[in-house]
Amino acid sequence: MKTPLPFxxxxxxxxxxxxxxxxxxxxxxxxTQKIHFDKTGxxxxxxxxxxxxxxxxxxxxxxxxxxxLAQGLxxxxxxxxxxxxxxxxxxxxxxxxxxxxxxxxIQVEDVPGxxxxxxxxTQDFVMVNHPCFITADVRExxxxxxxxxxxxxxxxxxxxxxxxxxxxxxxxNWRESLALAQxxxxxxxHPASYTYYSMSPIRFGNYxxxxxxxPAVDLPSSTLWSAARVATERDAMRHMLAETLQSQxxxxxxxVQLRTAEESMPIEDASVTWPEAESPFRTVAQLVLPRxxxxxxxxxxxxxxxxxxxxxxxxxxxxxxxxxxxxxxxxPASAKFRGA
Numbered sequence: 001m002k003t004p005l006p007f008x009x010x011x012x013x014x015x016x017x018x019x020x021x022x023x024x025x026x027x028x029x030x031x032t033q034k035i036h037f038d039k040t041g042x043x044x045x046x047x048x049x050x051x052x053x054x055x056x057x058x059x060x061x062x063x064x065x066x067x068x069l070a071q072g073l074x075x076x077x078x079x080x081x082x083x084x085x086x087x088x089x090x091x092x093x094x095x096x097x098x099x100x101x102x103x104x105x106i107q108v109e110d111v112p113g114x115x116x117x118x119x120x121x122t123q124d125f126v127m128v129n130h131p132c133f134i135t136a137d138v139r140e141x142x143x144x145x146x147x148x149x150x151x152x153x154x155x156x157x158x159x160x161x162x163x164x165x166x167x168x169x170x171x172x173n174w175r176e177s178l179a180l181a182q183x184x185x186x187x188x189x190h191p192a193s194y195t196y197y198s199m200s201p202i203r204f205g206n207y208x209x210x211x212x213x214x215p216a217v218d219l220p221s222s223t224l225w226s227a228a229r230v231a232t233e234r235d236a237m238r239h240m241l242a243e244t245l246q247s248q249x250x251x252x253x254x255x256v257q258l259r260t261a262e263e264s265m266p267i268e269d270a271s272v273t274w275p276e277a278e279s280p281f282r283t284v285a286q287l288v289l290p291r292x293x294x295x296x297x298x299x300x301x302x303x304x305x306x307x308x309x310x311x312x313x314x315x316x317x318x319x320x321x322x323x324x325x326x327x328x329x330x331x332p333a334s335a336k337f338r339g340a
Contacts, residue, residue: 002279003260004208007204011267015138032148048088048103051085053237054304055245057287058080059080060285061284062285082109084106087102088101089101097230102128102129103128103129104191105308106124106125106126106213106287107312109122124311126309189226190244192215197211197212200323201319201321201324202320204317207259208320210257211256215253249288249289251286251288257280259279310324311327311331
């Protein structure tokens with residue numbers, strides 16, 4: 001097994017014009033949220049608007065981890081209370097049958113230690129069911145957000161704008177196009193059946209890592225059964241998750257992938273999947289969701305009041321790279337609009 005590369009502040013390279021690009025994206029986020037509110041009267045997150053369920057659980061840190069994995073939150077065995085939100089990735093509400101990414105966010109509560117921001121006491125992990133992001137950096141993400149604004153936050157118009165943007169294949173970013181296609185082409189399934197990924201890296205104590213969450217055991221329901229149900233129920237994922245948690249406990253493996261190579265495991269290009277052949281994912285904790293009723297309106301409302309952010313983090317797990325620097329500005333702006 002390769003030796004993990006050490007963390008230092010020099011692992012990040014910030015483009016000179018990135019701050020201006022981030023400021024423009026924040027403006028667009030606020031404009032599109034207002035457009036949606038004016039049309040529908042609804043206030044919701046800028047992305048991952050539709051929740052498939054919010055549950056309570058525990059994050060159980062594994063005992064006996066080797067030194068390179070016993071870092072930050074995972075330095076010693078412990079059990080933390082956590083809130084978990086399952087979602088669809090789109091910035092609008094739509095039927096689960098529509099191709100989309102699926103998200104999962106964990107908010108680990110009452111975490112002691114030095115945090116990135118004063119007053120924060122949680123460690124949040126935000127994930128999607130694909131190992132890499134749909135753009136490399138902030139500049140490319142700005143292009144998508146400009147297209148979204150021109151489409152007036154309408155999904156059909158946005159698809160048309162993106163499709164007509166560039167017809168010269170020599171100018172396409174094939175890796176990012178493939179990532180987007182793979183993300184939305186997955187068959188709709190039970191929300192607890194996916195593997196969810198951080199997509200972008202974080203500091204991992206003395207090292208750098210990406211993380212993921214995968215089911216510890218297969219669910220009894222088949223993918224075809226889930227897909228058939230999604231085809232007939234607009235909110236099938238929410239119903240399936242609620243029904244499952246009423247009858248059984250759900251367990252997931254929380255795993256990290258340490259950075260062991262500079263070229264094949266970049267920090268500033270979030271569209272690159274780090275090769276598992278060079279550094280496999282290794283389990284550092286279990287997430288356990290006990291049997292519970294998540295269908296009550298007050299349970300859903302409590303979950304929707306939570307603001308999840310990768311920047312709700314220990315200093316030992318500071319988010320890294322341009323996409324994460326963008327998130328630090330966008331998440332509070334979106335949350336502020338919803339709060340207003």
